[in-house]
Amino acid sequence: MEVASASQWPTLGALRTPSMLPVLASGLVTELAYAFGGPFHFLLPDAFTANLVAMQDALSDALVDGFIYYAKKANKAAVFVERAATGGAGIDVASAAELREALGHGVRGEHLMVTGPAKDPHLLRLAVTHSATIAVDALDELDQVISLALTGRVRPARVLLRVLPDSQPHSRFGMSKDELTTALKRCLEAGDVIRMEGFSFHLSGYALQPRADLAARLIDLCLTARLQGLEASRISIGGGLPISYTDADSWHTFLATQRPAHYHANKAFTTGDFYPYHSPVAGSDALAALLAARPENTDSTLADLIRDAGIELLLEPGRALLDQAGATVFRIQGVKDRDGYQLLTVDGTSLSLSEQWFNSEYLPDPLLIPQNQNPAATGVFPASVGAATCLESDMLTWRKIAFPHPPRVGDLLLYPNTAGYQMDSNESPFHDLPLPPKVVIEHTDRTRPRWRLDRHFT
Template identity: 75%
Template sequence: MAVTDRAGGWPALPALADPAADAVLASGLLPELAYAFGGPFHFLLPDAFDANLRAMQDALASAGVDGFVYFAKKANKAAVFVERAAAGGAGVDVASASELREALGHGVRGEHLVVTGPAKEAALLRLAVQHGALIAVDTPDELDALAALAARAPAGGTRPARVLLRCLPPTQPHSRFGMTEAELDTAMERCLQAGEAIRMEGFSFHLSGYALQPRADLAARLVELCLKARAQGLEASRISIGGGLPISYTDAESWNSFLAEHDSRYYHAEKTFQPGDFYPYHSPDAGPDALAALLATRPQGHAGHLADLLKDAGVVLLLEPGRALLDRAGATVFRIQGVKERDGYRLLTVDGTSLSLSEQWFNSEYLPDPVLLPQDPGGTDGLYPASVGAATCLESDMLTWRKVGFTRRPRTGDLLVYPNTAGYQMDSNESPFHDLALPPKVVVDQTDRPRPRWRMDRHFS
């Protein structure tokens, strides 16, 4: 995507080049859509999703690993990504009955669903069993509930519950996800007692963070658990390592320079952030490359790479990326409603809220520089620092506390395009606060035309 220049040495965080998004920006389509919707909106680039999925599948094949990719639906509610997952031979990771029904309705086969999340509601468990979805079981009690569901089914009705037992990461003992070693032993015993009602297919984990070594270490532990479970008579043929594959929004030099220059004077109201709370906006191994690097990582205490362990044990690797499948798959557009002059910078107010750009829950903000699309292509170049606030009555409702160094003067009516927002940014925190409409999603199917073709996303709810 077109990026903000590093004018006058002002701290910047330019997004990586994105020809597909650049084509949309250059087409003149966005001002027309902003006029039509009368508020902020998102545009989606599903071809990028397709490319990311193929690259993930290629990384598994190149390492000789039998694996399967699930799209983590929580990362974006758009229907088009579920449709593309089904068409691309992937599954979908869901955590609610609504998400499960949405995935089924958009073409995902029941056996290609994995159900995650803690303390799942009875309706979700019932649907998952009926459709043959794989279920990551978080507690022994949840396993008992599944066994009871299957036992109550009429003859020839509900199929056995397919389960993975979720492990509590030893390195994150305070995580609210997963079972302790003692609970796992209890769960495996109950799987045996349940007989044909439960088909125990392996283990899974939820691990926070993006470091590859801890993920490889825990994956190796799950392989060992599979071998232990097999010795007890359980199937245990697969493990799920969740998501956590980082992507790069910017280049290494820009990211390192930004962190070095990070200072409260570059933020509205001298707001302070801890650099450790920021997402790692650059990673040396990103997306499919991160998966390849993970498979080539040697788990602690093992002589071979993770890929070797999986192949030797005959274990299938399942993964549930969200952000990594959505890299460069969309952007978010706001219109500037007002410009207020401050001492040495400007405060822009846009026609939406920060709830459509979701980093607040990490005590952070979305850092890649927004792109300014001026109504009037004329004007002079210069340095025009500006922060971006929302159209609400909340002092803290800021899309960008950071003073972005625009190289053109922002004016009322201009558009701001936040790049690469498809992964978690678009709808994780969305809210119709002040009765403002939720930003619609526009699918841009063809960016190689003089005028890109677009349609509304077909999300059911």
């Protein structure tokens, strides 16, 4: 069903990088869809490595001593852990399974950062045994770490004290000022069984100035702790570096024009709940801008403050390292006509495109890959995309996408740039449907990319 005018359908074209173009040109996506007979994710680890190198360069260019921990929760795939290990980075983990996975794929114990609230005792024991850094979230957790270190007596437990941000006082993470005072006292009393290496925080949202302001506060906390006799030489500012899925004009035009009529069943979203799919500075550029920012009540840049205090800056990016590092492919298995648009059903669920489960929408346009070598007439063919489940709300894309060809059964839909949080944070074998496999695609000197299955253990 064609609608002649494209102007009435908001679009949001995704940025494409050189790592994606050979995959699309090779026909590999169609072959993999045939081989697996269902939805799949493909991973582009070269993009991960490029993002990591760019962030490391941003630290070097600012003359800042820093270390990057890949936030493993953003994607379960083993290949990204392997690339982090070979690229001189660590891993941020929050479970015993994640810690074991990281060790099994070549990450040294001292290059692990253990985060999360109310950590399992087994996780804490492994962290102390392997000399991982533990971001301590509460006083009782600190007591557990001290007890484990006293019992083991192999090496001192390495800890950062997680700070409750003043700007987010209702966060369930971190310690208040009074709790931090008590924690410092307990670290001193513990003596050489504890290495209190500094402080950490994580802020919700993607604004850079609040991160710079809080980082400066952590530097001051380190200087105070040193006066008490503690090491206090590192600060972790967590993740939250923004990335751009699309260009500025496309993003602002989309926000200005989209309305409920553009969505199946007149679905209404609050635009403030959308991820900011464009950022003026993103990835390594955002890190550079953060280091160049001037925290409140100072004339110095954050980089200057870090250098002057002899601090090592730690970061735990997830999405920013995974930018352009993968995509998700579904096959269309049903097409229904509706009033002025079509309703597609694909062979998977929105559990593999996780944004929908946060009362939001994954907005970058999916790419239609027709299986007919000579697809039907071109034009504007709006369609929404539903899942192969019995749930009315299980929609991959509520928005009516303006496809250039009429979607047909057997055609493929490629959702771009899904490696960061979209692929597997909410996956479930609902209806006993198998989880989509992860395919690692690597570019070599050959004319065609090579592929293999990911080596994730669990």
